[in-house]
Amino acid sequence: MRNYVTAVGFALTIALPQAARAQAITPPQVPANIQVPAGNEIFLIGRGVGTQNYVCSPTTSVGQVAWTLFTPQATLFDDAGNQLITHFFSPSPSEGGITRVTWQSSADTSTIFGKANASSTDPAFVDPNAVAWLLIQITATKVGPTGGAALTPTTFVQRIHTVGGLAPSTGCDTPTQLGKKAFIPYTADYVFFKKN
Secondary structure, three states, X not given: OHHHHHHHHHHHHHHOOHHHHHHHOOOOOOOHHHOOOXXXXXXXXXXXXXXXXXXXXXXXXXXXXXXEEEEEEEEEEOOOOOEEEEEEEXXXXXXXXXXXEEEEEOOOOOEEEEEEEEEEOOOOOOOOOEOOEEEEEEEEEEOOOOOOOOXXXXXXXXXXXXXXXXXXXXXXXOHHHOOOEEEEEEEEXXXXXXXO
């Protein structure tokens, strides 16, 4: 079903007029707390393939360490295998350089920055061996150097259908392991919304 929805999403993004898109793409089933607010519609769906990257860091407890996510690193593709978007963390240009989750269009380098509003590990949806599903609100946008704006209408992004990506259960147990890194493979579907 996921591939069908993704394929339909891309076909409609290319082929149908603006008014028809919202009626044709059915939003995926997600936990209630990561549903996108009314007034937004899907305009793009991409399949992310990459790694969740962790570093062994100090915790707030003296002498304790834990794996901390320092960036995702993924590429989003359409169902034909065409590269759509690169996904990572970067400083948000209009928020004083706060590090935000970031997506950059492969077509025109337009870029969006966001923060997670909610997450879910609801076992009715999320594999217990996978990273959480997320609802991300866009906090800043940036047009490409030649004025490209493929991603700038984005208001929310959902990360769903995750596989893998959890921090390791070992390898960051003592302060002697500070700075050690782990690059954990994952996949996810990313659903992009804009105002309807």
